[in-house]
Amino acid sequence: MAETLLSVSDLKVHFPLGKGLFGGAAGVVKAVDGISFDLKPGETLGIVGESGCGKSTLGRAILRLTKATEGRVVWMGQDMFGLDKTTLRKARRDLQIIFQDPLASLDPRMTIGAIIARPLKTFYPDLGKAEIDKRVKDSMSQVGLAPEMLRRYPHEFSGGQCQRIGIARAIILRPKLIVCDEPVSALDVSIQAQIINLLRKLQAELGLSLLFISHNLSVVRHISHRVMVLYLGKVMEIAERDVFYANPMHPYSKALISAIPLPNPKLERARAHILLQGDLPSPIKPPEGCRFCTRCPMATDHCHVVEPPLTPRADGRLVACHYA
């Protein structure tokens, strides 16, 4: 198998804002603004950042669910943006997505058996009924759903179970990559743990690659091999999981980790907290120079003028900061 499954280079997704008063474009939201990374087979990359950092748009652009403005996405040696309809369809067999809101991503009028079977029927219209039935049931038991529930409707299931249905649908085609867009954010803590464990298990069993998009750094730590931190459409840091959590290097990564309240009162009291001032700037008018300079504790005049490039460090990570 090739060393690189997915290669994203200088990907940009810009959304024009509605027309201004006299017909001119009112502005551009640079949701994703020049992101590059590679993903190996069987690898999970955690993509973290706060609202508006472009993490979901990035996932959607890779799958061509949102049109990219610039850049390249190479999937198993093929240029995704150059594919015609037929080849794109074929490629999509290997690319699946699961969403944040588990109930909203399931058709309320279809039985869950029909929902899970749908990708099979779409891609393999000649499959016999018995074979489809068998594969649906296999898929259901892999995600911990009793196959007898086949004929029930989505509203009969809890949030955690609906997420399992979404996962069963995503794995039925035996994909190579699943984009997981905040898959556990809407779930209760006890259910969140079940789904994280399930994704870990499936990843190991099926050799899946995952792009795991989340705002929760503790969750990402439990599932990712590598972590990529985004801020206003740009990569701030990419590092191996253990390297990253042991010593986050970018000032934004440090602040993010420091901001998480730890479920340990004694540690919480003893620990120093980095408090960033202000809110995220609007992605319509990101700051000049380094995107993070308006909230960065280390920023100098230089940072307000010159944007730091993403440069490799001794331990193999990439960091975009003049001073880290």
Next chain:
Amino acid sequence: MVCVMPSIPTNADARPKADSAPILSVRDLSVDFKLEHGWVRAVDGVSFEVRRGEVLGIVGESGSGKSQILMAAMGLTAINGKCSGSVQFEGEEILNATPERLDKIRGSSLSMIFQDPMTSLNPYMRVQGQLAEVLTAHQGKSRKEAIEIAIELLERVRIPDARRRIQLYPHEFSGGMRQRVMIAMALLCRPALLFADEPTTALDVTVQAQILQLLGELVRDLNAAVVIVTHDLGVIARLCDRVIVLYGGRIMEQAAIDDLFETPRHPYSQGLMAATPRLDDDVAHDLRTIPGAPRALMGKIGGCPFAPRCDRRIARCTEETPALLPAPGARAAACHLVVPPRIG
């Protein structure tokens, strides 16, 4: 641009000592709702007290009844709901108070911060009007006076350029700033008791850190009592002195926070902690999970509400509801398997 805070003085030892008379006393509170198919019980026999200067956390998953406790205590239970038991605020019963009396109490010494600041602020009114109204309606202040006090409070919750921004509409603020406006509004009447329902859940993590810091400081300065409802054990650990763990409308365990986090006694508290991913645990192994899913709104059931999901369940658990038994160290647990050592 940034301040690195040393240890945060949010927990009990750093605060003035709580005086002895409870400001809020909840006794055997139950809340039932009439739905199409009959009555369901959201809160089932909950009792607790809060004193001035104390931050009580209520933690639970969806359907645990945590928000309904606050709604009942504010006299805001929905029209199809029925409360029983007693909620006394400064010695006065809330559950049978007249709407006029409730209005008076809510405007003078009892306030609430909601999860979603956008839906709790009036989108058609400038922030100025909404803040001033609290003081003109409840304290008979003139509008001019009221606006000056409101500006002071906005500065206190660190809204930059408050004098100008008070004239903006809610949508012109960011999420974090809106939550600050909500907090300012809740503090305008200098409440003796503040309820906060998931106050940081809708916020980004760096903004959440700011708001938690702010809440901690304000509580200390005002010496108010605070009840904060959340599903996030991290928020509890950061802000609270004491915590109640709620499941299926009943209290499973209550304890001082250090005790709960160090030695959770109830199987549900233990499960909840083990299921929470942390920044310092072993990632080589799977997270411990609690099987099944929380049951949303249940009818009255016999036995322990957690029994169907409990891996230590015995026959008695489904037959007999365990009472919340006190243990030394002012803690209590409701579990047949947690036998408290004899007191005294």
